Amino acid sequence: MHIVTATDFQDWRDTARRFLWAEVPPESLRFNRIDGQPSLFDGGGVNALPQPLGSVKRNAVPRPFLSLAETVSFHRDSGRWNLLYRILWRLTHGEPNLLEITTDDDMHRMATMEKAVRRDSHKMKAFVRFRKVDRDGVEHYIAWHRPDHRIVKRVAPFFARRFKAMHWTILTPSESVVWDQKTLQYGSGVARSEAPDSDELEELWLTYYGSIFNPARIKTSMMKSEMPVKHWPTLPETKIIDDLLEDAPRRVQEMIERNEGFQRTATDLIQSQPELSQRLDGVRELAQQCQVCDLFRESTQTVFGVGPTTAKLVIVGEQPGDSEDLAGIPFVGPAGQLLNDALQQAGIDRSSVYVTNVVKHFKHTTTVTPLGKKRLHAKPNAREIRCCKPWLEAELDHLSEASVIVCLGATAAKALIDPGFNVTRQRGQVVSTERCNQTIATWHPAAILRTPDKALRLQKLQQFSSDLALAKKRLE
C-alpha cells in the first residue's frame, strides 16, 4: 500500500500521473487524509513516488475529466483524491466512456461533489457582502464569508475581474484573499471578529430589501432553500426578516386599501339599473345618487349635463362652480355668461348645444371673509376625475348625433384627448379622438376671467371666440 498526500489539484495531478505510469491500482494507493500535512504513515513523501517504468506511456483522459476533477479538488471531503484516482484508473483501464455513464456510483459521487463545489462557489459570488472602511483616506472593501468548501482560490479571480478598481479583502475561517488592484494574495483563515461589523450603506440596503418584496406572497421555505440559514449571519439583510414577516399582514392591508375603490366607479351604479341607463334622462336620475367619491359630501347636488339628445355640438367643461352647485345646472355663473356670449357671437344657439362637465360635483375650499363664508373653487384630482368619467361616457353614449366636441380647459382636454394635453400649445386644433373625430380644445371661460393681465385676457377671449367659430364651421 502506498500512502501519499496532495495539497492541491496540481499536486494531485503530478502524483497521480506517476502512480498511473507505474500501473499502481487504486486499491494499492491511498491519499492521506490531512491536506498538505505529511503524515506518520507517509513513507517519505515525494521520494516514495514510483519512477516511470521504461518509456513513458501517454494516458489519454477525456478533457472534461480534468476540469471536473479540478472542481472536485476544492471539496472539503478528504476522500476526494482517492475517488479521483479511482476514476482516472477506470478511464484508462478499459472504461474510456465512464464519464458519460452518469448513473455509475463513482461518477455519481463525483458529480455530487462537483455540484456541491459549484453551488458553494456560486453562493460565495452571491453572498459576499463587502463593508467599506477607510484606511488613511483609501477605501477598502472587506467581507467575511463562510463557505462550505475551500473555494477561495477558485472564486477570487472572479472578484478580481469584477471589482478591478477597488481594494478588497475576503476573509473566511480557513483562507483569505486580498486584492490591491494588481494581484491576488492568499493568506490563512481569520476569525470573524477581525472583520468590520457595519457599513454606512447597510440601512439603505435594508430599506431596499424590505420594499422590494411582496408581502402578499410569503414563501420562507423557498427563501431558506436558496439562501441557506448558515449564511444568514454574514448577510445584513437577514436581520430584518422577522420584522418583515410580522409587518406583512399590515402591508397587505395597506395594499388593499390603496387599491380599494379604483374599480368602484359610477359604472357600477349605471349597470345596476339597466332600464334607467338606457335613456339619458335615466342616467341623469341615477347620477343624482352618486356617492362614489367624496365630492358629493360637500356639495349641494349633482350637476349633470343639459341639452337635447339630438345635439350636434357638445361642450365639456371641468366641473360645476358655486352658482352651478346651487342651481344644479352647468354654466350658469359668470363663466357661463361668458360662454353664452361667445356662443351667440359665433352664431350658435345654446339651447341646441349639450353642455356638461367632466366632474359632476362642486369641489371647493371654504374661507371666512369679513362678509361671511366664501366657497373657493378647487381643482378635482385625477382620482375624482376617474371616478366621475363613466357619467361623461354615458352622456356621450346617448348623444348619437354629436359631430363636434369642444373641451373647455385642460381637465376636459386631458380626459378626452390626451393625458399630456397642453392647452396653451395645442388649443384650436381639430383632432380626432376615440369619441369623436372632430374634437377641439380651447380655454376654459373661468380661466379667461381669472387672467389678470388685460391684454392677455383679451387675446384669450379672441382665441376662445375663434375656436368656437371653428367648431361652428365644422358642424356644417
Added chain:
Amino acid sequence: MSRDVQQKLEILADAAKYDASCSSSGSKSTRAGSQIGSTEGMGICHSYTPDGRCVSLLKILLTNYCIFDCQYCVNRVSSDTPRARFTVGEVVQLTMDFYKRNYVEGLFLSSGIIQNSDYTMEQLTQVAKDLRQKHRFGGYIHLKTIPGANEKLIEEAGMWADRLSVNIELPTELDLKQLAPEKKKPEITQAMHGIQEKIEETKSDRNAGYKPPSFAPAGQSTQMIVGATATSDDAILATADELYTAHELRRVYYSAYSPIPHADAALPGKSPPLIREHRLYQADWLLRFYGFDVDEIVVREDRNLDLDIDPKLAWALAHREYFPIDVNRATREQLLRIPGIGARNVKRMLSIRRHHALRTEDLKKMRVVWKRTKSFVITADHNPSLGDLDRQDLRQLVTPKPKQLTLFDAFGEALKGEF
C-alpha cells in the same frame, strides 16, 4: 445618503415590486474598459426575500408619477399612491454604492411617464450613460423603454444598456383598448421591431469584421399582464409565440394581475392567478425548448391551460396514442414529450443509452419524476401494464397531490425549465 433618498427608495422600490422581470441574463461578455462591474456570472441572485423571490438587480422606478391611466397599474395617474422621484445622479450613486458592496448584479430601471415619453426616456438613458461613462461601470443594466418614445432615443439607450424591454402590457389589442387606451399595439411592436433591427445590424457589422458599439447585447424582453381581462391562455401564448418569432425576444414575462376590487376579496397572490402565471411559464418553456407548437399546447376546450397539472402532462393525457415511448429507441423530439422528464435528462439519456440500455434504475437515478413518467415509457426492464394508458383514472394516477404551498418550488422549476 440622506434620509430623503431613503424615503424615495422605499416608495420607488415598492412600486417596482410588481415587475416580473428580475434577472440579469444574456450578456455574453463584459464591456471593454470597465473598471467596476462585469456581466460574467450573470443570473446571480444576491439575496432572497421572504416571498421566495430572488434579488439580483437594483430594481427601481426613476419616478412613479405618471400621466397615463392604465387600469392595471398602481402608478396610474388616478391612483393615490404616495409619489416620489429620484434624480439621475441619485440613481447612479445608489447603483454604484450597492454594486461595490456586492449587493446586486446591476440595475433594472423603469419609470412612470413624466412630462412626455421622450423626456422620460432621455432621463432613463442618462442614468445608463453616466454609469458607463463617468463610472466605467461594467455591470448589467436593463432599461425599460417608454411607450411612444422617439426611435432615436431608444437607439441611444441601447448603446448603454445590456437589455431593453418594451412592455407589450396586455395580450391583445382589444385588452389594451379596454385597460390602457393610451398605449397602442402598433406603437409597441414598432419599438420592438426597431430594437431588433438595430441588434441585427450590430451583429452583421460584427460578422463583417467591424467593431460596432455594443447595442443591447442581452437582447430584449417584454412583460405581459395576464388575468386582467377574459383573454384565454391560448391567445396569450399566441402573442408570446409571435413575439419570440417575429421580434426575437429573449424572454416574455407573465405577470398575474391582482384585482382587489373590495376589501373582502381574496388577497392578492392567494388565488388562481399565480398558478396560472406559473402554468404560462411552463407552456412558454414548451414553446421555446421542447419543440411544441403554439396551437397544440392548450388542450382544454375553453382554451385555457389546466391549472391542476402541468401543460406537458395535460398534452400527454390528451394524446395517449403517442405512448408508451421506448426510451431506448425514441428520438430526442419524442423523449422531450414524456411527462416528468426534463430537457437536461433527455440529453443524459441520449448519451447513456449509447453505452447501455436504459433501465428503470437509470431513470430513477436521474431523478425523473418516476411516478408520473412510468405510465408513459418503456425501459429495458419496464413495460407499463398495457392497461395503464387506457385507464379512465390515469389522470388521477399521475396527477401530483395538491400541496398547499408548492407554488414557488414549482415556479423555480419552471424558470429552470424542468418538469
